[in-house]
Amino acid sequence: MNYKEALKHPLFKIVSQAAQELNIDAYVIGGYVRDYILERDSKKDIDIVAIGSGIALAKQVSKLLPNNPKVQVFKTYGTAMLRYEDIEVEFVGARKESYQEHSRNPIVEDGTLEDDQNRRDFTINALALNLAENAFGDLLDPFNGLKDMEAKIIRTPLDPDITYSDDPLRMMRAIRFATQLGFKIEKASLEAISRNKDRINIITKERIVTELNKILESEKPSIGFLLLEKTGLLHYILPELTALKGIDEVEGQRHKDNFYHTLEVVDNISLNTDNVWLRWAALLHDIGKAPTKRFSKKVGWTFHGHEFEGSKMVFHLFKRLKMPLNDKMKFVQKMVFMSSRPIILASDMVTDSAVRRLVFDAGDYVEDLMTLCEADITTKNPKRFKKYHNNFKIVRQKIVEVEERDHVRNFQPPVSGEEIMATFNLKPSREIGIIKETIKEAILEGDIPNEHEAAYQLMLKEGERLGLKAVNDQNKISKKP
Structure with missing residues (x-):
């Protein structure tokens, strides 16, 4: 040919x-x-x-x-x-x-x-x-x-046990190609991966992460992660995920399998973003649930504080895998930490104050956060599915309205620390921080608009409460937002 x-x-x-x-x-x-x-x-x-x-x-x-x-x-x-x-x-x-x-x-x-x-x-x-x-x-x-291409089969040229034992990275590559191409790993080859799984420990973390990223960047990443779990490789690479596997039952009360839920979320988000770090956030968004899982006779299974615990685990996971401990890691941490915030908003009456705080805390990443939370809807109940998505549409619209009016994304206080110091003839002190925090909270709560004059008047009032005396107006620094 x-x-x-x-x-x-x-x-x-x-x-x-x-x-x-x-x-x-x-x-x-x-x-x-x-x-x-x-x-x-x-x-x-x-x-x-x-x-x-x-x-x-x-x-x-x-x-x-x-x-x-x-x-x-x-x-x-x-x-x-x-x-x-x-x-x-x-x-x-x-x-x-x-x-x-x-x-x-x-x-x-x-x-x-x-x-x-x-x-x-x-x-x-x-x-x-x-x-x-x-x-x-x-x-x-x-x-x-x-x-093999025509049959969509991944097969090693020689004995798979020798192929994988010689270079264990090939086990990851087999799973990656199966994920990218939509191929099946030949039965003998798949069994050889399971037998040789512990050999993955001789591979550098950087090479493993390269393959993980390629799996995550695939059209349907769950294919790869299911194979990693089935062969036992996942336990060596991402034990935080395998810890989510399984359903416990006490007194007839069960919780969902958070491992399979996680893979659904990753597939969902992959339909809407190519950002591999946002896909990492989807993969890790529930890792805090394993260490925080508790059973209460009153409320059943709980995972209180799993977002905070998960965000701490992200750092240790990135460090162990020798992934970048930079803004990418901080982005994933932030997404994991805030992953439930929009869900809470979508299930209650959405107040302007709550939306302002969401936008303030998420900053430039509010769209990414909303994309993550929408991907987190994995209910099989059509009515609930529609309801949750409609509620998120309301939250998204509120975000647009609040941002246009209040400008809290990447918030810069209308009154600066320098202006506070000049107004009250202060040197750097805790009072400045208290006044700035008071102004920020008032804006986020909607008590005052995000404008200089309103913030300035509140500054004077809070300064008086703290026992500070303002100098006359000629020392006021003119500062527009």
Whole structure:
């Protein structure tokens, strides 16, 4: 079978020419070939395997390309990479690999194309297209990867126990590909993942998180997380989630399975946002329920303070997985901490004061918070489902009205600390904080408008209550909002 159409970009002819000049064979292999056959969006990264030196081939290709793009050489791995237009091309010499038990880093030797295809993780990633002039575009498929694509199967080329034990990251990759492509993991391969699950501990946290992010970025992330749970991998990676699994019953009172509920929420939110950090928030929004679960004879099962507990757990989870402890983590924490606020608003009469406080606390993230809370509606009762969504529409409209009128998002006090100090001839002191807090609370409660004059008058009144004496008006700082 010939796939010349897959190689119509002029870059491939140049690689073919360079290989011919070096008197070596070269092939396009892996993801680019797979995605072309699956008619997925063409990847912007291409893997070339050379039967010889991949580094030498990269340098020869650079000489033949316009502007001679820079070749980055990675001697440790025997690979080289160059960028041409918007394409990233990686070159590697064909190799065979052997592994030691404590490491996923292989011992590498020069090999044949067959050796190189044997070391590939899955049959669908072992497909290669010939770049030789007399066989340009010919498909080499030693493991029936094409047949597995048609059957939508993830299968390892060799014994799955060896494949996964050698490089345990492949277990995560199998689940990730199954999630992204909507494929099934072949039974023997799935069972091998379960048997080798503890090997995941030798993989760096950064590589694991990369795969988790790709699962979360998929159209339906629950596919991947259900497989991670089924194989036992999830317990090693995110025990906070597996702790949510199960339903307890006391005196005939039960609670919902918070693990499966969480996966529903993640799928729901994935219909409305591509923001991977908001998807992380959906995944973690209920992790505080396991440690806060209690049974009361009066009210049944409770999870008091689970949002606060969950937000603290987010920090420890991010730290353990070596994820960024920056604004992304703080965003997830904030979403988890506030995840019940709009739900409470939607179930009661919505007051302007409550909405003002919601907007004030959520700031720029109020839309993200509303998206999360709407995704949290997983009731199977059609009437309740409709009622909750209608209530959220009311809350959203109130947010717009309150924000247009009161401007509390990213709130800046109409009266500054400098103005308070000048008015009462104060140096930095606790009284300034008390006055600012009084003004903020009055605005959020709707007692005064978010305007300078009203805030200034309240400042004078609160200052008097605190025993402060205002100097005359000529010392007043004119400050408009």
